[in-house]
Amino acid sequence: xxxxxxxxxxxxxxPLISAPLxxxxxxxGVAFAVVTAAxxxxxxxxxxxxxxxxxxxxxxxxxxxxxWPPPWGIEYRVDRLASFVLLLVSGMAALVLPYxxxxxxxxxxxxxxxxxYAMFGLCLTGLLGITITGDAFNIFVFLEISSLxxxxxxxxxxxxxxxxxAYRYLIMGSIGATFIVIGIGFLYLMTGTLNLVDMAERLRTxxxxxxxxxxxxxxxxxxxxxxxxxxxxxxxxxxxxYAPSAATAFLAAxxxxxxxxxxxxxxxxxxxxSLVFHKLPLPQILLLLSLAAMFAASFTAxxxxxxxxxxxxxxxxxxxxxxxxMSFDSVNGLDAAILHLFNHGxxxxxxxxxxxxxxxxxxxxxxxxxxxTFDRLAGLAKRMPFTCFGIVLAGLSxxxxxxxxxxxxxxxxxxxxxxxxxxxxxxxxLLSSLLAVVYVWRFVEVAYFKPAPEGSVRQEAPxxxxxxxxxxxxxxxxxxxxxxxxxxxxxxAALQLVRVGK
Amino acid sequence: xxxxxxxxxxxxxxxxxxxxxxxxxQFHGDFGPGGGFxxxxxxxxxxxxxxxxxxxxxxxxxxxxxxxxxxxAAGVLIYAGVGLAGLLLGGNYLDYFVLDADPxxxxxRGIFWVEVGVATTVSGVMLKIFxxxxxxxxxxxxxxxxxxxx
Amino acid sequence: xLEHFSHIVTxxxxxxxxxxxxxxxxxxxxxxxLSILQTxxxxxxxxxxxxxxxxxxxxxxxxxxxxxxxxxxxxLTAIVVGVAxxxxxxxxxxxxxxxxxxxxxxEILALDHAADAREGS
Numbered sequence: 001x002x003x004x005x006x007x008x009x010x011x012x013x014x015p016l017i018s019a020p021l022x023x024x025x026x027x028x029g030v031a032f033a034v035v036t037a038a039x040x041x042x043x044x045x046x047x048x049x050x051x052x053x054x055x056x057x058x059x060x061x062x063x064x065x066x067x068w069p070p071p072w073g074i075e076y077r078v079d080r081l082a083s084f085v086l087l088l089v090s091g092m093a094a095l096v097l098p099y100x101x102x103x104x105x106x107x108x109x110x111x112x113x114x115x116x117y118a119m120f121g122l123c124l125t126g127l128l129g130i131t132i133t134g135d136a137f138n139i140f141v142f143l144e145i146s147s148l149x150x151x152x153x154x155x156x157x158x159x160x161x162x163x164x165x166a167y168r169y170l171i172m173g174s175i176g177a178t179f180i181v182i183g184i185g186f187l188y189l190m191t192g193t194l195n196l197v198d199m200a201e202r203l204r205t206x207x208x209x210x211x212x213x214x215x216x217x218x219x220x221x222x223x224x225x226x227x228x229x230x231x232x233x234x235x236x237x238x239x240x241x242y243a244p245s246a247a248t249a250f251l252a253a254x255x256x257x258x259x260x261x262x263x264x265x266x267x268x269x270x271x272x273x274s275l276v277f278h279k280l281p282l283p284q285i286l287l288l289l290s291l292a293a294m295f296a297a298s299f300t301a302x303x304x305x306x307x308x309x310x311x312x313x314x315x316x317x318x319x320x321x322x323x324x325x326m327s328f329d330s331v332n333g334l335d336a337a338i339l340h341l342f343n344h345g346x347x348x349x350x351x352x353x354x355x356x357x358x359x360x361x362x363x364x365x366x367x368x369x370x371x372x373t374f375d376r377l378a379g380l381a382k383r384m385p386f387t388c389f390g391i392v393l394a395g396l397s398x399x400x401x402x403x404x405x406x407x408x409x410x411x412x413x414x415x416x417x418x419x420x421x422x423x424x425x426x427x428x429x430l431l432s433s434l435l436a437v438v439y440v441w442r443f444v445e446v447a448y449f450k451p452a453p454e455g456s457v458r459q460e461a462p463x464x465x466x467x468x469x470x471x472x473x474x475x476x477x478x479x480x481x482x483x484x485x486x487x488x489x490x491x492x493a494a495l496q497l498v499r500v501g502k
Numbered sequence: 503x504x505x506x507x508x509x510x511x512x513x514x515x516x517x518x519x520x521x522x523x524x525x526x527x528q529f530h531g532d533f534g535p536g537g538g539f540x541x542x543x544x545x546x547x548x549x550x551x552x553x554x555x556x557x558x559x560x561x562x563x564x565x566x567x568x569x570x571x572x573x574x575a576a577g578v579l580i581y582a583g584v585g586l587a588g589l590l591l592g593g594n595y596l597d598y599f600v601l602d603a604d605p606x607x608x609x610x611r612g613i614f615w616v617e618v619g620v621a622t623t624v625s626g627v628m629l630k631i632f633x634x635x636x637x638x639x640x641x642x643x644x645x646x647x648x649x650x651x652x
Numbered sequence: 653x654l655e656h657f658s659h660i661v662t663x664x665x666x667x668x669x670x671x672x673x674x675x676x677x678x679x680x681x682x683x684x685x686l687s688i689l690q691t692x693x694x695x696x697x698x699x700x701x702x703x704x705x706x707x708x709x710x711x712x713x714x715x716x717x718x719x720x721x722x723x724x725x726x727x728l729t730a731i732v733v734g735v736a737x738x739x740x741x742x743x744x745x746x747x748x749x750x751x752x753x754x755x756x757x758x759e760i761l762a763l764d765h766a767a768d769a770r771e772g773s
Contacts, residue, residue, distance in 0.1 A: 009595035
């Protein structure tokens with residue numbers, strides 16, 4: 001028996017086991033240890049898989065659950081893109097969980113801590129499962145595992161608006177998931193198989209019939225709800241604003257990104273490029289919606305008074321760049337989308353982690369945690385220099401300043417736009433980046449140039465929160481300077497998708 | 503409803519048969535319609551029935567909260583454990599064939615334990631949901647101790 | 653018309669459920685709509701898997717015609733998901749009722765806006 005061969009199963013099973021163990025042990029500290037250990041183990045599995053994919057035949061690892069060969073059994077399938085997303089998701093969990101310990105201390109009643117960790121473990125299981133599975137219905141099941149635990153994580157926020165936000169997300173998310181499962185149902189009725197590879201092969205013979213188009217429509221709309229594609233993003237701002245800080249950071253970095261992955265998987269690997277991009281006007285629609293997201297959401301972000309909600313709206317805008325990259329229907333465009341998926345994930349996680357520390361620093365001992373509105377942030381850079389500087393650095397990456405990760409993905413986006421001959425889009429990208437400059441500048445102005453209130457003392461967030469956040473900040477700089485890992489993997493993934501999807 | 507003689511007698515008579523039926527559905531799952539999910543729900547239904555007649559507090563003495571919470575976690579662990587057993591015995595994850603020298607027996611053994619896990623979790627979850635909603639009490643009255651009988 | 657009977661019912665349930673979710677402001681009614689929407693999916697999967705005169709899919713010498721078992725397994729999973737969603741949604745509705753003292757969406761929104769305005773100033 002060699003464990004290395006079973007990495008795809010262990011990737012999902014280890015976090016899955018950690019969740020009921022956390023419930024069984026009923027102790028916050030022990031649950032923390034179990035789930036964190038599982039997340040680190042999952043991260044190790046993801047690294048192992050990333051290495052294995054490079055050597056695997058055809059660049060794909062296929063794992064047969066229960067030794068039933070596909071298309072009869074459920075297949076776990078890891079290609080370049082899947083291994084990249086697995087790395088992002090499990091890596092984020094491995095960083096956010098140690099951060100959670102100090103962060104939720106004042107956000108969640110202590111007797112609920114073990115449930116927080118159990119839900120986190122389930123959410124991680126679901127997100128990893130969606131990414132790794134090669135079975136259409138399995139995607140739906142894992143999607144619901146991650147979604148249901150996400151709703152609980154959001155509802156654990158201490159403000160009552162967290163409940164309303166979680167409820168709204170539950171309704172929107174369930175509609176989205178139901179649409180996805182309707183789409184999968186149509187595909188199953190048309191092809192008689194649930195295995196994605198098998199399905200793609202059989203679809204080639206019946207391409208333009210109407211149920212397939214209906215399936216495409218249902219799946220596209222359903223996933224768009226989950227990934228908060230403008231204008232289906234209404235659930236996102238409040239959910240991110242009122243969820244516990246650690247949960248916000250994890251969700252912002254992974255949940256919408258995994259949904260993008262599902263969309264890419266269905267469009268390129270199942271329906272195929274020719275149906276999605278050449279027979280239907282989907283690229284044009286996606287282009288318009290992406291531009292709308294880039295401008296409308298970023299513009300709304302400028303006028304937010306709550307720092308957390310400001311960056312939540314910015315997330316909707318940044319999702320626009322990812323979908324913009326997909327709409328070009330080229331290797332470079334897909335490359336840019338995958339790159340931005342990763343780069344924006346780590347950037348936004350860093351920002352939300354730092355805001356969590358910032359809220360703790362604003363609070364008076366023993367009092368309820370304040371909302372991070374701008375009037376409370378005056379002169380904060382003197383009190384929390386590391387936190388504020390971290391937010392500024394990650395903010396630069398959001399804008400896309402050279403030397404940061406955000407620049408790299410925008411550079412590839414501009415390359416793809418020029419390759420497609422759409423020079424006005426280059427202008428649009430630069431113009432929307434200016435909007436990001438404005439909202440990041442609002443923070444800089446208040447935190448650095450406004451005088452601090454009298455009698456404020458220097459009070460940084462605890463180290464266990466600063467270190468994970470700063471690791472991510474350093475990551476945004478690192479991946480802006482040394483792009484061999486990110487660009488190399490994204491390009492390989494894009495090439496593989498386009499080659500297989502032809 | 504504690505004081506209703508008819509309900510109490512009928513309840514006491516019926517509940518053993520409901521439990522027996524749950525076990526029948528559980529173990530007949532190999533040969534006919536049935537299985538852990540249905541059995542778990544029937545099992546939980548028996549407890550809910552008991553709670554409706556004798557009150558949630560009495561039911562909580564029979565099935566305390568810690569037991570219910572343990573059940574819902576243990577079931578998932580049993581399920582995952584069967585999967586890992588397959589892995590340790592040299593097969594893939596959830597491989598039933600390797601659980602016994604004879605692959606058909608291995609299949610039986612695997613599905614049996616998986617169904618046990620499913621039944622445990624499902625009845626645990628159903629009861630947990632019932633307890634949580636029943637003990638929530640009336641928000642208007644403002645007493646959260648959830649006395650609902652009578 | 654009649655041969656598509658199950659599809660017509662499916663579409664009706666789908667549209668009715670979606671309409672209730674979108675048009676009703678009461679949190680409980682929205683959940684009812686969501687359940688109806690999910691029920692349409694059960695029908696979508698189950699109905700085509702049924703063969704007239706088919707039995708349960710059990711291997712036995714005297715039986716040869718049986719229904720496709722796979723949709724049933726899938727929908728069993730979907731039902732579990734539906735139950736979990738409904739339970740969680742109701743739990744949230746209970747908590748919202750306790751926190752806001754209402755389960756009407758417009759009233760909750762009004763309270764939220766008032767709270768946002770207080771913080772923003």
